[in-house]
Amino acid sequence: MRATVIHAPHDIRVEEVADPAIQQPTDVVLRVLRACICGSDLWPYRGESTIGTGQRIGHEFLGVIEEAGSEVAGFARGDLVVAPFVWSDGICDFCHEGLPTSCPQGGFWGQAGSDGGQGEAVRVPFADGTLVKLPADAASDDRLLTALLALSDVLGTGHHAAVGAGVRPGSTVAVVGDGAVGLCGVLAARRLGAERIIALGRHQVRTDIARTFGATDVVAARGEEAVEAVRELTRGQGAHAVIEAVGTEQSMVTALRIARDGGAIGYVGAPHGSGSGVDLRHMFNRNIALRGGIAPVRTYLSELLPDVLDGTIDPSPVFDLTVGLDDVPQGYKAMDERTALKVLIKP
Amino acid sequence: MRATVIHAPHDIRVEEVADPAIQQPTDVVLRVLRACICGSDLWPYRGESTIGTGQRIGHEFLGVIEEAGSEVAGFARGDLVVAPFVWSDGICDFCHEGLPTSCPQGGFWGQAGSDGGQGEAVRVPFADGTLVKLPADAASDDRLLTALLALSDVLGTGHHAAVGAGVRPGSTVAVVGDGAVGLCGVLAARRLGAERIIALGRHQVRTDIARTFGATDVVAARGEEAVEAVRELTRGQGAHAVIEAVGTEQSMVTALRIARDGGAIGYVGAPHGSGSGVDLRHMFNRNIALRGGIAPVRTYLSELLPDVLDGTIDPSPVFDLTVGLDDVPQGYKAMDERTALKVLIKP
Numbered sequence: 001m002r003a004t005v006i007h008a009p010h011d012i013r014v015e016e017v018a019d020p021a022i023q024q025p026t027d028v029v030l031r032v033l034r035a036c037i038c039g040s041d042l043w044p045y046r047g048e049s050t051i052g053t054g055q056r057i058g059h060e061f062l063g064v065i066e067e068a069g070s071e072v073a074g075f076a077r078g079d080l081v082v083a084p085f086v087w088s089d090g091i092c093d094f095c096h097e098g099l100p101t102s103c104p105q106g107g108f109w110g111q112a113g114s115d116g117g118q119g120e121a122v123r124v125p126f127a128d129g130t131l132v133k134l135p136a137d138a139a140s141d142d143r144l145l146t147a148l149l150a151l152s153d154v155l156g157t158g159h160h161a162a163v164g165a166g167v168r169p170g171s172t173v174a175v176v177g178d179g180a181v182g183l184c185g186v187l188a189a190r191r192l193g194a195e196r197i198i199a200l201g202r203h204q205v206r207t208d209i210a211r212t213f214g215a216t217d218v219v220a221a222r223g224e225e226a227v228e229a230v231r232e233l234t235r236g237q238g239a240h241a242v243i244e245a246v247g248t249e250q251s252m253v254t255a256l257r258i259a260r261d262g263g264a265i266g267y268v269g270a271p272h273g274s275g276s277g278v279d280l281r282h283m284f285n286r287n288i289a290l291r292g293g294i295a296p297v298r299t300y301l302s303e304l305l306p307d308v309l310d311g312t313i314d315p316s317p318v319f320d321l322t323v324g325l326d327d328v329p330q331g332y333k334a335m336d337e338r339t340a341l342k343v344l345i346k347p
Numbered sequence: 348m349r350a351t352v353i354h355a356p357h358d359i360r361v362e363e364v365a366d367p368a369i370q371q372p373t374d375v376v377l378r379v380l381r382a383c384i385c386g387s388d389l390w391p392y393r394g395e396s397t398i399g400t401g402q403r404i405g406h407e408f409l410g411v412i413e414e415a416g417s418e419v420a421g422f423a424r425g426d427l428v429v430a431p432f433v434w435s436d437g438i439c440d441f442c443h444e445g446l447p448t449s450c451p452q453g454g455f456w457g458q459a460g461s462d463g464g465q466g467e468a469v470r471v472p473f474a475d476g477t478l479v480k481l482p483a484d485a486a487s488d489d490r491l492l493t494a495l496l497a498l499s500d501v502l503g504t505g506h507h508a509a510v511g512a513g514v515r516p517g518s519t520v521a522v523v524g525d526g527a528v529g530l531c532g533v534l535a536a537r538r539l540g541a542e543r544i545i546a547l548g549r550h551q552v553r554t555d556i557a558r559t560f561g562a563t564d565v566v567a568a569r570g571e572e573a574v575e576a577v578r579e580l581t582r583g584q585g586a587h588a589v590i591e592a593v594g595t596e597q598s599m600v601t602a603l604r605i606a607r608d609g610g611a612i613g614y615v616g617a618p619h620g621s622g623s624g625v626d627l628r629h630m631f632n633r634n635i636a637l638r639g640g641i642a643p644v645r646t647y648l649s650e651l652l653p654d655v656l657d658g659t660i661d662p663s664p665v666f667d668l669t670v671g672l673d674d675v676p677q678g679y680k681a682m683d684e685r686t687a688l689k690v691l692i693k694p
Contacts, residue, residue: 093584094608099634102608164636237440252627261441261449264638271627280599280623284614287446287640289511291611293631 003119090129156297158184164266350466437476503644505531511613
């Protein structure tokens with residue numbers, strides 16, 4: 001079969017690889033119907049994180065079960081399923097508590113020895129603990145299938161940020177980051193009842209989506225200027241709930257400075273770069289909480305899936321470019337150059 | 348009157364100062380019955396934080412109203428009251444929300460231009476927003492009066508840490524810091540229903556108090572050894588709720604390392620020193636929250652006061668040395684040399 005392989009920074013290729021096969025009785029093999037490229041896939045692409053040469057890549061996908069191992073109880077050939085970006089055994093303390101991202105047997109698609117999502121098929125370990133079934137008729141609804149793909153990462157991650165930031169009915173929320181996760185954070189904040197949602201972003205195509213998703217205000221500025229603008233919009237006090245969906249030192253500094261005393265920052269931008277931007281003294285003096293991390297999206301699926309299925313929320317607009325498998329390298333280029341927000345792959 | 352004045356590191360004196368007088372109609376003048384020395388008073392004493400020469404000091408006290416300004420509604424001459432370590436106007440957004448430590452008109456006892464608590468009397472600004480009344484008959488109960496004094500800071504601060512750490516019935520809690528605040532954190536955690544409380548500390552007199560306060564386990568180690576010991580006590584997982592009551596880089600590192608994935612650190616040790624000890628990548632990967640800051644102790648008074656009055660909790664054992672006003676400098680010396688845990692002052 002064909003799959004995406006990263007050989008070195010900016011050297012990403014779609015090539016022939018071995019067909020996936022059941023290795024453990026808890027595995028399934030899944031034929032990929034939809035996959036996509038994540039902002040975090042750009043880190044190895046840009047050389048900002050190390051990867052092994054010849055490693056598979058992609059951690060967001062949904063598809064149809066092609067073969068199920070002998071101990072798989074919940075799925076059978078032909079089932080339509082979505083995969084969270086982390087697999088998990090479903091039986092450990094952390095899985096039971098709703099934190100499958102801390103499952104000791106868990107792992108990331110594309111890590112050494114595992115398949116990536118940007119290919120024709122994937123071997124899924126611990127299928128019962130990992131996958132979530134989708135209604136079969138969704139497979140024939142192109143728009144819905146795209147929306148459901150967002151459940152594999154960005155929608156659940158945006159929701160995690162909103163939960164971490166303590167968004168509740170009536171909240172004033174500020175969102176740092178106009179990528180797909182930040183936009184899904186807007187969607188999640190609106191869904192949780194936020195009254196006011198201030199989206200920070202300077203790309204109008206993105207902030208237009210933010211408005212569609214529920215942003216009531218847009219601040220098209222960065223740094224000090226953005227901080228001033230948010231303070232002006234909030235009677236000088238800042239936002240009680242701040243979603244940090246970037247992961248740079250600068251974005252965390254901004255998030256802290258626009259947070260209201262007693263508020264919280266829900267952070268889901270994986271920290272990268274040298275500094276953290278966390279000023280503990282500032283947080284201490286103002287009782288600002290920091291809560292977030294790698295999103296347990298599988299846990300959120302039971303809550304979010306019904307709302308995507310019935311159209312209450314529709315994250316599909318975050319996908320603004322569609323490519324076939326052979327054009328995945330062009331997809332990376334488009335996201336790297338920010339000509340695309342998020343690239344959908346139809347293998 | 349006589350009051351404690353700090354002139355330079357290690358130069359603390361009790362000297363004659365001007366009698367306090369009503370300056371604003373919302374002021375009261377309070378005669379101090381009990382005051383004490385805080386671990387944070389040692390920072391200027393040790394030269395670890397800057398102070399103005401000749402500045403008053405002390406932020407924990409209770410006493411009797413001697414004179415009330417014309418606009419003071421809630422108090423009259425003769426009332427027994429306790430003062431939180433921050434004054435607040437009681438009318439702003441933050442005061443209404445229970446975060447008086449962020450009151451724009453608030454301030455700290457001993458800051459330039461204000462009285463400190465370690466003296467015979469104090470001018471209290473915004474008395475209605477600041478003070479809390481105590482039953483008059485408590486004045487004749489020496490043990491109770493000492494316990495009530497803990498409401499001015501350490502008990503509310505320990506409670507804030509426990510709340511920040513998310514302590515709930517059945518929680519496993521670890522407490523970093525065996526000072527008065529850490530010990531009050533133990534007391535607060537037990538009060539909130541923690542099932543297991545692991546106190547870290549190497550001074551047996553302190554860990555004995557921790558056991559009295561509800562600690563089920565004591566780890567008499569620091570650094571890596573302490574981390575290993577806590578992990579061993581928690582099936583390798585760490586504590587879901589960690590109270591950080593020190594404020595050094597080392598203590599925060601320890602707190603993070605003994606926190607369980609998905610858990611939270613309630614931090615009330617005011618950050619001082621160069622680094623923060625916050626490893627954001629570690630927190631991100633394990634979904635560990637950081638929540639705390641300067642404790643809004645006045646807000647907690649309504650919840651904690653009844654339990655102190657009826658003896659449900661008794662923080663008075665944290666005071667292990669009592670001095671008169673003239674011996675306050677010896678009290679600082681004893682705390683600096685760790686021969687005393689917390690010094691009670693009877694002016």
